[in-house]
Amino acid sequence: MATPPARRRPDALTLEVVDLIGSVVARYHDEYEEAAAAHALTGAQAKLLSLLSLEPLPMRKLANKLRCEPSNVTGIVDRLESRGLAERRPDPADRRVKLAAATPEGRRVARELRESLSFAREPLAALSEEQRLALRDLLQRMVDA
Numbered sequence: 001m002a003t004p005p006a007r008r009r010p011d012a013l014t015l016e017v018v019d020l021i022g023s024v025v026a027r028y029h030d031e032y033e034e035a036a037a038a039h040a041l042t043g044a045q046a047k048l049l050s051l052l053s054l055e056p057l058p059m060r061k062l063a064n065k066l067r068c069e070p071s072n073v074t075g076i077v078d079r080l081e082s083r084g085l086a087e088r089r090p091d092p093a094d095r096r097v098k099l100a101a102a103t104p105e106g107r108r109v110a111r112e113l114r115e116s117l118s119f120a121r122e123p124l125a126a127l128s129e130e131q132r133l134a135l136r137d138l139l140q141r142m143v144d145a
Contacts, residue, residue, distance in 0.1 A: 027119045028117070039112070044072075045080055046110075049110045050114070051066075052080075052101055052106060052110070057100060058097050058098065058099055059074060059077070059098060062077075085105055085109055086102055087103055088100055
């Protein structure tokens with residue numbers, strides 16, 4: 001049986017980049033929670049609504065995307081549904097499956113949430129288009145790896 005290669009310790013630059021990414025993520029989460037609260041939503045409700053504004057999804061897939069139990073997703077969808085922001089509907093491909101979908105009002109709220117997240121707008125505006133494209137491409141490479 002082959003032994004796995006020894007893990008090298010990350011270099012100082014890698015550690016610095018990881019710390020910077022962590023800072024950006026923390027700022028994003030803080031601002032996202034504030035934006036959600038401004039719409040009387042929890043962060044989980046806002047995230048689920050954001051996902052549903054892109055496309056209707058089965059409850060199990062939502063649970064996978066949110067990394068939680070399907071029963072938790074049911075409660076979140078229930079609360080969004082009671083506010084008229086989401087609805088359940090049968091999946092046209094398999095009527096045994098229920099899809100959760102954003103209502104027109106839910107899509108409007110999700111759009112307002114996205115538009116209110118300004119933490120990155122100003123720093124990104126200070127970058128040239130070429131720099132923003134490079135940053136986008138590098139982040140995409142990291143996501144795809």
